[in-house]
Amino acid sequence: MGIGSGIFLIVVGAILAFGIEPDAWSVVNLNVVGYILMVGGLIALILSLVVTQQRQRSHHVVERYDDRYPPPAV
Incomplete structure (x- = not known):
């Protein structure tokens, strides 16, 4: 359920x-x-709102290597 569904349920519940x-x-x-x-x-x-806040807090790191240059040895 999203924010819109929650607001819809609140409105219908208030009407009832x-x-x-x-x-x-x-x-x-x-x-x-x-x-x-x-x-x-x-x-x-x-x-x-909690799930949306968690999604905004995370970040993704994308490492892209070219075939001409091998990844560095660790």
């Missing part, structure tokens, strides 16, 4: 939690589902 009456559907309490989606979206948002 705060925009719908608690007794709108008798099978499932949509307010509780909304709170669960908001927590899941927050976790997804935090995890994607």
